[in-house]
Structures are given as structure tokens and as C-alpha cells.
Amino acid sequence: MPRLILLACFLLVPAQAQAQSCSSSVSNVNFGNVDTLSGAAADTTATVNISCNGGPLGANFRVCLNINAGTGGATSGTRHMRNATSAALDYNLYQEAARITKWGSREQPALGNPVAVNLTALPLTTAMATRTIYARVSGSQQSAAAGLYTSSFSGSQVSFNWTTYLFTPPACGSVTQNPVRPSFMAQANVVNNCNVTAQNINFGSHGVLDAAADAAGAVGVTCTPGTTYNVGLNNGLSGTGPTARRMMLGGQAVTYGLYMDAARSQPWGGTIGTDTFAGTGAGATQNLPVYGRVPAQSTPSPGTYTDTVVVTVTY
Incomplete structure (x- = not known):
């Protein structure tokens, strides 16, 4: 009587490879030395790096970059850095080089809207993107004393939320899951002049x-x-x-x-x-x-x- 031999091959995918995920980092917003006495604005930039892993199936990602006021606080949509005596130096974060559209968050809309990023990661690949933060210390601040001004961003001050979608990316106002919370700092050194x-x-x-x-x-x-x-x-x-x-x-x-x-x-x-x-x-x-x-x-x-x-x- 003929014998049948059944051969089976089981492919095991590590659990961590199955998960879709996103990570982010942000460089510091460093204005360097700022001469407020001239009355002119001072500009700098920072970089946001985003990386999303598509897992074994791949995915479309909507990443919403929410940045709140920072530890320096904000007044009427203007962020502040503060010195050792808590005096304020006004500045803001923007979405484009013209520095017109403010970069804010769904939690603090007075600061502006969050930045939305869409990525597509093929199966078992990682999709990456960068975005530039355009920052400006406001002009006409001749009354600012010399010294170092800072504002820190960590924890609840930063929430880069992400989700996957099939065809149409959701509005950032509804993306509240999967918070990624990178840390960075804004700082400026007002010089004597x-x-x-x-x-x-x-x-x-x-x-x-x-x-x-x-x-x-x-x-x-x-x-x-x-x-x-x-x-x-x-x-x-x-x-x-x-x-x-x-x-x-x-x-x-x-x-x-x-x-x-x-x-x-x-x-x-x-x-x-x-x-x-x-x-x-x-x-x-x-x-x-x-x-x-x-x-x-x-x-x-x-x-x-x-x-x-x-x-x-x-x-």
C-alpha cells in the first residue's frame, strides 16, 4: 500500500515585524545670538524627521504634528521664551519660509494648525519624511534684557499623532491616537549692544x-x-x-x-x-x-x- 507523506512548512513572522509604527525626532530651534536693539526680527529653522514602518502588509499613514506653547507659554497666539527672571522674548513657529502660517496644534488652535504629513510604506519597508520648522523672534523688542531665553518642548507640549488609512487621510482634528512625543528646545541669546x-x-x-x-x-x-x-x-x-x-x-x-x-x-x-x-x-x-x-x-x-x-x- 502506498504511503502519503504530508509535508508542512510554517513561516513565523516575529511579532515586532507585524506592527505598524511611526517615530519622530526634532532638532532644537536655536536662534543663536540675537541683537534686539536693532528692532529687526531674527530667523532660524529646525527639522522634524518622521519614520513610519509599514509592517508585512504596508500602509498609508497620516501623521499630525502638534506643537503646543512650550514651557515659556504663549499670549494671544504668540509664544514666549523666558530668561532667568522669567521675562519674555516673543517668537513663533511657522509652516513655511515666508513665516505667515503659524505651526500650532489641535489642542491650542490660537497658535495655529498642526502640520499634516502623509506617507506610504510598502510591505516590510519604512517610509521617511522631513519637515522644516521656520522660526522667528519678533522685531521691536528693544526692551528685552541681555541674556539667555529658553522654552522647552516635551511631554504634553509635543504630540505627533499618527494613524493608518485606506483611501482618504483623516483630518488632524480627529487623529488623537498613537502619540509620539519627541523633545526639543527653543533658545535665543540676547546680546549686549x-x-x-x-x-x-x-x-x-x-x-x-x-x-x-x-x-x-x-x-x-x-x-x-x-x-x-x-x-x-x-x-x-x-x-x-x-x-x-x-x-x-x-x-x-x-x-x-x-x-x-x-x-x-x-x-x-x-x-x-x-x-x-x-x-x-x-x-x-x-x-x-x-x-x-x-x-x-x-x-x-x-x-x-x-x-x-x-x-x-x-x-
Whole structure:
């Protein structure tokens, strides 16, 4: 009697290979050094990396990238980074390089909508995608003090939810399952800076220099809040000291001095700690009067006498 031999082959697929899954990572939003004193906005970017495993059957994935306010919080749709004293620096995250469409989440729609990503992974393959976060520190924040500002994103602050679908991807408002929570940080270092302007001093016209002639000008100093500074005035083109500056016409000179006070008792020179003006920035222009005096002296030939004094702000 013939015998039948039954052969069976069982293929075992590891459990982990059967599961469909997605993972993500986000690079830090690092603005580096930011000069808020200029009033200009500062831009940077970060990158979101997405990877979805199709398992043995493959799948279409809808990934919804929800980013909340971060630990710095938000006000009226504007995110904040905060310094050591909890002072705020305003910024936001956007979906495109023009920085018009904000990047937010279904949980905090005032920040904007989440970004939706569709991927198709073939059986036993992984589909990958990247998205760029376009970030901007808002302009017109001259009152921000110098220092490091940060906001952290982790846990409930980030929810990259995903699901599979057959034909039509679901709206991100309904995708709440499978949260992936990568961590990243937003940070900016507001640097110390100062700007300076100067107003000329005109002593006017005089027939003879037999009495003191006074006039005044001003120096405008704008520094980042909290920045300590010193304003020095050099001795001009040919002077030998704060009260021995010289306005020249050819080889002839008119001696004059510059002072920090209306009484003309505090000469204004360029040696820090001795005869310079010391101040602290407030983010707005601080106008410093400069008092000039031409003392009585021998009168040189008629004409226009001039000098150039260099203003130096040290901070």
C-alpha cells in the first residue's frame, strides 16, 4: 500500500515585524545670538524627521504634528521664551519660509494648525519624511534684557499623532491616537549692544574772545537694558586734554573744553573711571547733554574754526 507523506512548512513572522509604527525626532530651534536693539526680527529653522514602518502588509499613514506653547507659554497666539527672571522674548513657529502660517496644534488652535504629513510604506519597508520648522523672534523688542531665553518642548507640549488609512487621510482634528512625543528646545541669546548718535556744538560768531563763550550739544546712547556702559570723548584732532581741545583754521587755533555738567566743572574726556560718563542701558535712547566752553583767550584771525571729536561707547 502506498504511503502519503504530508509535508508542512510554517513561516513565523516575529511579532515586532507585524506592527505598524511611526517615530519622530526634532532638532532644537536655536536662534543663536540675537541683537534686539536693532528692532529687526531674527530667523532660524529646525527639522522634524518622521519614520513610519509599514509592517508585512504596508500602509498609508497620516501623521499630525502638534506643537503646543512650550514651557515659556504663549499670549494671544504668540509664544514666549523666558530668561532667568522669567521675562519674555516673543517668537513663533511657522509652516513655511515666508513665516505667515503659524505651526500650532489641535489642542491650542490660537497658535495655529498642526502640520499634516502623509506617507506610504510598502510591505516590510519604512517610509521617511522631513519637515522644516521656520522660526522667528519678533522685531521691536528693544526692551528685552541681555541674556539667555529658553522654552522647552516635551511631554504634553509635543504630540505627533499618527494613524493608518485606506483611501482618504483623516483630518488632524480627529487623529488623537498613537502619540509620539519627541523633545526639543527653543533658545535665543540676547546680546549686549549699544548705538550712539551725536549733535554738533556750535559756539556761534564772536568778534573777540575776551569772555567765555558757552554752547551745548548732546550724545544719544541706546543700549540693551541692563547693559552698563561708559561714554568717552577724545581730545579732538589736535587737543591735549578735555579742556584743551583746539578748533583749527590752518595753523591758528581756538582752545575749548567739553564738560558733563552745566557749571562746566566736570571735564568730559576718554579715560574710564576718571572723566567718562557711566550709565546703564534701558532699551531706549538716553540723551546726554554735552556742555562746551571757549574760555577767554587771544583772538586769532577771523574765519571758521572747527574740530572733530570722536565719541566712544564702551560696554
